[in-house]
Amino acid sequence: MTTVTLRDLTEEDRERLHVWRNSPEVAAYMYTDHHISRAEHNRWFDGLSADPRRRYWVIETDGKPVGLANLAEIDPSHxxxxxxxxxxxxxxxxxxxxxxxxxxMIEHVFGxxxxxxxxxxxxISNEAVWKLHQSYGFQREALFRQHVMKNGQYQDVVGLGLLAEDWPALRPALKARLEAKGYQVD
Ligand SMILES: CC(C)(COP(=O)(O)OP(=O)(O)OC[C@H]1O[C@@H](n2cnc3c(N)ncnc32)[C@H](O)[C@@H]1OP(=O)(O)O)[C@@H](O)C(=O)NCCC(=O)NCCS
Known part of the structure; x- marks a missing residue:
């Protein structure tokens, strides 16, 4: 069984995240696709700890860093x-x-x-991700037409949302689905 954990960033992640973010396997799915310089990356990394509106975690499988997850625009008033x-x-x-x-992430945000x-x-071209979100109960709420310029071409963007009140009814089946894939959740 693979163990997945999400842990806080450490200084050791500074270089790792710079490499990941500039890699074609990641840049292809981001809004901006210019090469990020070390200085730009350092400004971003140094700004994270002081920003209460953002949270970042490194995703690890069996202790090996494999990805990055984040919350943005954390807004208690809304x-x-x-x-x-x-x-x-x-x-x-x-x-x-x-x-x-x-x-x-759903459990963390609502719990x-x-x-x-x-x-x-x-x-919109990242169909695997928006379909995955939908399978976890996110509803497609918006289509932002020509919202992002990628590789010199405008791309549409899908907006999705999930409400806390909808999660309890969705949770049991999704927990069972994860367990069937070999992942243990509380
Ligand atoms: C899409 C992605 C994030 C999904 O993560 P993953 O760990 O591979 O997904 P899972 O193995 O949990 O699969 C979840 C479901 O999505 C489906 N899926 C995953 N990748 C898919 C793909 N490229 N095309 C179609 N379906 C896909 C799986 O079949 C699975 O369906 P099921 O639950 O019915 O079995 C990942 O595969 C990926 O492509 N990452 C690169 C892009 C990326 O990171 N995008 C995020 C930008 S915000």
Missing amino acids: SRCAWAYYLADPSVRGLGVGSFVEFW ALGLNRLWCEVL
């Missing part, structure tokens, strides 16, 4: 936040790690953080 994640290492894709991260709404944006 009781909501956005999220995103990537699996940088293609060798761990298709094994259920993404499913585990979906479940973990530990006690927020009411979790939302995200996904490039």
Whole structure:
């Protein structure tokens, strides 16, 4: 059985995240695709700890760092936040790690953080991800037309959202699905 954990960032992740974010396997799914310089990366990394609106975790499988998950725009006044994640290492894709991260993040946001709404944006071309979100109960709420310029071409972006009140009814079947894939959740 593979163990997936999400842990806080450490200084050792500074270089790792720079390499991941510039890799074609990750940059292809991000809004910006220019090469990120060390200085730009360092400004971003150094700004994380002081920003209460953002949280980042390194995703590990059996203790090996394989990806990054984050919350953004954490907004207590509206009781909501956005999220995103990537699996940088293609060798761990298709094994259920993404499913585990979906479940973990939903539980964290509605449980530990006690927020009411979790939302995200996904490039329409990234069908695997928005379908995965939908399978975890996210509803497609928006289509932002020509929202992002990727490789010199406009791309549409799908907006999805999940409400805390919808999660209890969804949770048992999704927990069972994860367990069937060999992942243990509480
Ligand atoms: C899409 C992605 C994040 C899913 O994570 P994963 O660990 O590979 O997903 P899982 O193994 O948990 O699979 C979840 C479901 O999605 C399906 N799926 C996964 N990758 C898929 C793909 N490329 N195309 C179609 N379906 C896919 C699986 O068949 C599975 O379906 P099931 O639950 O009915 O069995 C990952 O495969 C991926 O492509 N990462 C690169 C892009 C990325 O990181 N995007 C995020 C940007 S926010």
